[in-house]
Amino acid sequence: MGKYKIGILNGDDIGLEVVPVAVKIMQTALKKYPQAKVDWVELPVGYPAYKSIGETLPGKTIDTLLELDAWILGPIGHMAYPKDDPKAVNPHPIIRRTFDLVSNIRPTRSYPSIKSLHQDVDVVIIRENNEGFQPDRNMYKGTGEFMPTPDIAMSVRVVTRRNSEFAARTAFDLARQRNGKKIVTAIHKNTVFKLGCGLFVDSCRNVSKEYPDITFDTAVVDTFAMQLVMRPQKFDVVVSTNMFGDILTDEAAGLVGGLGMAPGLCVGPRYIMAQATHGSAPDIAGKQLANPYAMIMSGKMMIEWLGIRNQDKGMLECAQNIDAAVSAVLNDLKDVTPDLGGKATTNRMGDAICEKLLA
Numbered sequence: 001m002g003k004y005k006i007g008i009l010n011g012d013d014i015g016l017e018v019v020p021v022a023v024k025i026m027q028t029a030l031k032k033y034p035q036a037k038v039d040w041v042e043l044p045v046g047y048p049a050y051k052s053i054g055e056t057l058p059g060k061t062i063d064t065l066l067e068l069d070a071w072i073l074g075p076i077g078h079m080a081y082p083k084d085d086p087k088a089v090n091p092h093p094i095i096r097r098t099f100d101l102v103s104n105i106r107p108t109r110s111y112p113s114i115k116s117l118h119q120d121v122d123v124v125i126i127r128e129n130n131e132g133f134q135p136d137r138n139m140y141k142g143t144g145e146f147m148p149t150p151d152i153a154m155s156v157r158v159v160t161r162r163n164s165e166f167a168a169r170t171a172f173d174l175a176r177q178r179n180g181k182k183i184v185t186a187i188h189k190n191t192v193f194k195l196g197c198g199l200f201v202d203s204c205r206n207v208s209k210e211y212p213d214i215t216f217d218t219a220v221v222d223t224f225a226m227q228l229v230m231r232p233q234k235f236d237v238v239v240s241t242n243m244f245g246d247i248l249t250d251e252a253a254g255l256v257g258g259l260g261m262a263p264g265l266c267v268g269p270r271y272i273m274a275q276a277t278h279g280s281a282p283d284i285a286g287k288q289l290a291n292p293y294a295m296i297m298s299g300k301m302m303i304e305w306l307g308i309r310n311q312d313k314g315m316l317e318c319a320q321n322i323d324a325a326v327s328a329v330l331n332d333l334k335d336v337t338p339d340l341g342g343k344a345t346t347n348r349m350g351d352a353i354c355e356k357l358l359a
Contacts, residue, residue, distance in 0.1 A: 002310050003037040006302075007064070007071030009045040013280035014290035014346075015074025016048070021292040021350030022072060022274075022299040028354040029303075029322050033314045041068065045091050046076055056081060057091040062098060070272035070302050074295070077280035093136040096129050101266035101273055102163050103170035104129040104245065105301065108232070108252040108262070111330045114340060116256040118232050124174055125238045125252060127245020128167040128200075129266055131158040134242055159196040159241060164203035170267060171204075171239035172211040177308065180236040183215045184208065187224050187240035187248065200241055221248075228252060249277060260290075260339055263297035267305060274302035288345035291337040296326060296353065325356035 010019045023040070030036050043061045050056045056078070065071060078090035095101070103126050110121040130137050138144040138158040145155050171184045186204040190197035201218055208216035219227070221244045228235065228248065232255055240248060253262035262277035276294035284290055300322040307315030329335055335352035336342035344352070 002312055002315075003039075004070070004306060005039045005041060005068045007068045008040055008042040009061070009071055009073045010042075010048070011074025011280065012046040012048070012077035012080075013075065013282045013285035015046070015076070015280055015295075016285070017288065017290050017346045018276070018292040018295040019072060019074040021346060022295040024350055025296055025322060025325075025353050025357070026299045026303060026318075028357050029318045029325075031358075032321070033318055036312075036314055036318070041071075043071075045073070047081065050081065050088055055087045056089055057094055062095075065095070065099065065271070068271070070274070070306060072274040072295070072299050072302060075276065075278060075280035077282055080282065090136070093130075093134070095273065096266060097137060099271040099273070100130070100268040101271060102129055102166040102269075103127075103267050105170065105174070105265045105267065106245075106249040106252070106262060106277055107297075107301075108249070108256055110256040111327070113331050113333055114257050114261070117229075118255050121232045121256055122180065123228075123232055123235045123238060123252065124171075124178070125240065125245055125249045126167055126171045126174070127240050127249065128159075128163050128242050130242075131160060131163055132242025133157045137242070157193075157196055157241075157243075159199050161199060161203050164200045164241075165207050166269075167239055168204040168207040169210075171237045172207060172214050173308075175214045175237040176211065178237070181215075182213065183217060183236040184211075185217045185219055185224070185235060185238045187219055187221050187238060187244055189221050189244075191220060197241070204239060224248070225251060229255070253277060258339070259294065260337075261293055263294045263301060265298060265301040265305060272302055272305050272309075274298035288347060289338060290346045291339050292346050292350055293326065293330075293340075296322070296350070300326070321357060322353075325353045328356045329353050 010016050081088040107124045110116050110119050135144040175184050188197035188201045253259050259278035264277045266273040276298045304319035329352045335344045
């Protein structure tokens with residue numbers, strides 16, 4: 001096993017509860033692999049950083065992240081930040097762009113014991129992370145949204161071959177690694193966006209030629225959205241542009257229990273960031289009600305991806321152990337949070353998973 005430097009950024013609100021739980025579980029799982037040398041580095045971010053340092057994304061945090069292999073970032077409650085202070089920025093898009101985190105991997109998985117709209121669901125959606133319609137990610141300077149008159153608003157979408165191919169390659173690599181159907185489905189609307197979606201699909205098709213063992217398919221986004229609701233079991237790995245993917249991954253999470261069951265991982269050529277899909281939920285912050293599943297599994301994905309990238313079997317085994325421990329706790333339901341049908345606190349659910357890891 002190798003040596004790794006992993007950052008801890010708690011974020012805001014429930015991030016202060018779920019991130020420490022996820023870190024504790026990763027550290028517990030790694031105890032079985034003393035040959036793995038992990039240096040954990042805690043860094044300030046979000047509103048706690050603003051209150052103590054005066055910035056939501058301190059320069060020292062960015063500088064330190066450059067020296068790390070990966071980090072876990074808690075949910076950010078940027079809507080509550082001061083609107084008139086340029087130092088109160090939303091860290092999400094800045095971190096994603098600064099560290100070239102092109103692919104956002106969002107798995108959706110059902111568990112027999114968890115109430116959901118569908119069972120036997122196991123699909124992963126990869127969304128391109130740093131382009132699209134999002135105005136904070138599609139311009140070098142300024143914004144991709146503008147109003148030429150008080151009554152007209154215009155938005156610009158950016159699609160590049162480079163990022164489309166990277167996201168596609170992430171999807172095909174995952175399809176090859178998973179015990180799934182070995183199918184990658186590219187989502188588009190090239191019937192309307194002939195150039196933007198056309199370039200995206202063309203990029204995915206070109207990458208597919210490198211993976212003859214993986215079936216490549218395409219689907220128009222509105223048709224796919226319907227099929228995902230009706231028959232999610234037919235899909236394996238899905239890849240999409242930024243905004244389509246953002247919407248579809250929330251839809252997918254709703255099929256298996258909500259955003260509390262929606263982990264995520266952002267990956268680029270060099271860096272990896274574990275980041276759950278859900279928000280910071282200020283209404284339940286500090287009450288120990290938050291479901292830590294999404295953050296725990298985001299951390300598990302980070303450990304797994306480090307293992308894949310470095311051909312580190314120990315890290316891969318560690319990730320598998322976390323997955324098994326989480327499944328055992330979810331199957332029992334005795335030590336899960338109220339949203340999952342239990343009565344456990346956030347910390348108790350984390351401790352139960354640790355107990356399974358040490359058993």
